[in-house]
Amino acid sequence: MEVLTPEEMSAIDRRAAEAGPFDGYHLMRNAGAVAAAEILVRFADAAGFDVLCGPGNNGGDGYVVARLLAERGLDVRLLAAVPPRKGSDAARAADDCPLAARPLDAFRPAPDRIVVDALFGAGLSRPVSGAEAAAIAGVAAAGARVVALDLPSGISSDSGQVMGAAFDAALTVTFFRKKPGHLLYPGRARCGETVLADIGIAGALLEAAGTTLWENLPALWRSALPTAGPDTHKYNRGHVAVFSGGPTSTGAARLAARAAARSGAGAVTLLSPASALMVNAMHLTAIMLRRAETVTEVEQFLADRRPAAIVLGPGFGVGDWVRTLALLLLRQAAAERGGLVLDADAISAFAANPGELFDAARGETAPPLVLTPHEGEFARLFPDLAEREGSKIVRARRAAERAGGVMVLKGADTVIASPDGRAAINGNGTAFLATAGSGDVLAGIIAGLLAQGMPAFEASCAGVWLHAEAARLFGPGLIAEDLPELLPEVLAGLID
Numbered sequence: 271m272e273v274l275t276p277e278e279m280s281a282i283d284r285r286a287a288e289a290g291p292f293d294g295y296h297l298m299r300n301a302g303a304v305a306a307a308e309i310l311v312r313f314a315d316a317a318g319f320d321v322l323c324g325p326g327n328n329g330g331d332g333y334v335v336a337r338l339l340a341e342r343g344l345d346v347r348l349l350a351a352v353p354p355r356k357g358s359d360a361a362r363a364a365d366d367c368p369l370a371a372r373p374l375d376a377f378r379p380a381p382d383r384i385v386v387d388a389l390f391g392a393g394l395s396r397p398v399s400g401a402e403a404a405a406i407a408g409v410a411a412a413g414a415r416v417v418a419l420d421l422p423s424g425i426s427s428d429s430g431q432v433m434g435a436a437f438d439a440a441l442t443v444t445f446f447r448k449k450p451g452h453l454l455y456p457g458r459a460r461c462g463e464t465v466l467a468d469i470g471i472a473g474a475l476l477e478a479a480g481t482t483l484w485e486n487l488p489a490l491w492r493s494a495l496p497t498a499g500p501d502t503h504k505y506n507r508g509h510v511a512v513f514s515g516g517p518t519s520t521g522a523a524r525l526a527a528r529a530a531a532r533s534g535a536g537a538v539t540l541l542s543p544a545s546a547l548m549v550n551a552m553h554l555t556a557i558m559l560r561r562a563e564t565v566t567e568v569e570q571f572l573a574d575r576r577p578a579a580i581v582l583g584p585g586f587g588v589g590d591w592v593r594t595l596a597l598l599l600l601r602q603a604a605a606e607r608g609g610l611v612l613d614a615d616a617i618s619a620f621a622a623n624p625g626e627l628f629d630a631a632r633g634e635t636a637p638p639l640v641l642t643p644h645e646g647e648f649a650r651l652f653p654d655l656a657e658r659e660g661s662k663i664v665r666a667r668r669a670a671e672r673a674g675g676v677m678v679l680k681g682a683d684t685v686i687a688s689p690d691g692r693a694a695i696n697g698n699g700t701a702f703l704a705t706a707g708s709g710d711v712l713a714g715i716i717a718g719l720l721a722q723g724m725p726a727f728e729a730s731c732a733g734v735w736l737h738a739e740a741a742r743l744f745g746p747g748l749i750a751e752d753l754p755e756l757l758p759e760v761l762a763g764l765i766d
């Protein structure tokens with residue numbers, strides 16, 4: 271579940287080698303051995319193996335794999351552009367490998383042979399070019415299957431970006447823990463099946479490293495999932511309020527409201543302008559409806575009902591009114607628990623003056639804030655962080671810190687970041703979610719969990735995972751309306 275940056279991983283590698291029982295070369299032999307075993311399970315019937323070794327320790331892993339496959343009597347060709355540095359672990363691995371390396375320029379990929387990619391791993395430091403880039407292009411043209419050691423060469427371990435050119439692997443065998451490049455696109459798509467292998471590094475070293483980045487899996491937040499006690503009542507279980515847009519854009523708020531209710535909130539109220547009351551009334555049953563189109567009406571509602579969590583933004587419209595409301599909600603102390611979810615128009619409305627929002631979020635009595643932008647909305651609030659080159663994790667973390675709230679930076683590889691530095695990369699996303707209104711549902715799920723007392727970072731992580739899991743459960747033909755109805759089944763699998 272923990273995800274390590276390349277720097278953290280290499281520090282742990284070093285500490286593991288110092289602490290024993292395995293030294294650096296032994297860890298490399300372990301890495302090569304587990305990779306060779308994974309290769310043999312899948313590809314033992316290939317016509318042969320072309321092992322491409324780079325100059326660093328990733329190449330070292332490759333020399334180990336080449337030796338082990340050759341010892342099995344398989345047809346193995348070894349190719350290297352540059353020999354490993356003298357005295358390095360990789361040089362020992364090359365010395366122990368009985369095969370002679372041919373120059374990488376001589377490599378001729380064939381569709382029936384497996385390419386073992388050991389050119390670059392965590393140490394990729396600049397765009398791939400020259401013979402390595404030509405090899406990557408040649409393999410793609412030949413259609414040969416690729417097994418990447420640690421990570422497909424050319425993918426930044428840190429950001430998942432393609433640096434110059436990168437292999438498109440069928441299988442990636444990585445060691446100890448995943449790195450961001452395995453989970454962030456486009457790297458994630460280039461890894462193929464990703465196998466996480468144990469190479470004998472003690473888990474205790476991880477605790478000492480104090481990780482703050484995870485793959486978003488239930489183990490991260492399951493223990494914080496709300497459960498209703500036997501003596502609870504509906505308002506005790508969390509009351510969510512959702513603001514509706516005008517008469518021709520009410521659906522988004524109803525999707526969020528329904529999702530909040532299906533996430534376990536005990537009561538949900540839709541707050542509607544007078545002009546949209548009738549259209550909302552025609553489509554609501556369990557969800558309550560109340561008119562709120564002036565500051566006085568909103569303040570009256572907050573005083574009367576003290577909702578624990580509020581959603582503002584879906585289908586609401588951009589303008590002064592949404593800004594006024596957001597600032598008003600940030601000034602009001604939340605009920606003892608819960609928070610405020612700002613989505614869609616409530617984010618875009620602050621494009622001209624994001625600082626106004628961030629200052630309000632830092633107010634002493636402000637409720638916990640969750641922002642759920644997609645990349646377009648993110649660019650409006652954080653134009654300087656918007657360019658896609660930087661790691662999505664770094665961008666989301668900086669934005670969360672600046673905004674003083676949890677950032678749910680949506681996309682195929684949604685990143686959830688807390689102002690305290692914790693971050694998670696979602697791993698169960700599915701393209702079925704690319705359907706209108708699915709973001710509105712997500713905002714409602716997060717609010718539903720917040721209202722039940724789940725802390726903002728955990729509620730956001732859980733919301734993102736539950737949302738995607740519901741989509742996976744439904745599969746083809748999914749529309750946003752289906753998502754709330756699948757939450758009970760997904761939740762039932764998590765709550766004892």
Ligand SMILES: NC(=O)C1=CN([C@@H]2O[C@H](COP(=O)(O)OP(=O)(O)OC[C@H]3O[C@@H](n4cnc5c(N)ncnc54)[C@H](OP(=O)(O)O)[C@@H]3O)[C@@H](O)[C@H]2O)[C@@H](O)CC1
Nearest residue numbers: 283298325326327328390391392393394395396397398420
């Ligand atoms: N004990 C351990 O530590 C274990 C580590 N393990 C393995 O080690 C791997 C990390 O090894 P690593 O740090 O040596 O980095 P690696 O990815 O081989 O590349 C560095 C070399 O590539 C070069 N280079 C970079 N970019 C380039 C470019 N575009 N074009 C050309 N050259 C380029 C770079 O040159 P430089 O930047 O120094 O000029 C340097 O020579 C890790 O991924 C895992 O597989 C496992 O065995 C488990 C135990």
Ligand SMILES: Nc1ncnc2c1ncn2[C@@H]1O[C@H](COP(=O)(O)OP(=O)(O)O)[C@@H](O)[C@H]1O
Nearest residue numbers: 680681682699700701703704706707708709710
């Ligand atoms: N290709 C994809 N893979 C995984 N998740 C996706 C993909 N495309 C969109 N999503 C998810 O679907 C939701 C879309 O939200 P949003 O862009 O706000 O849409 P809308 O405004 O229509 O509700 C987000 O949670 C996003 O992470």
Ligand SMILES: [K+]
Nearest residue numbers: 387390421423
């Ligand atoms: K590699």
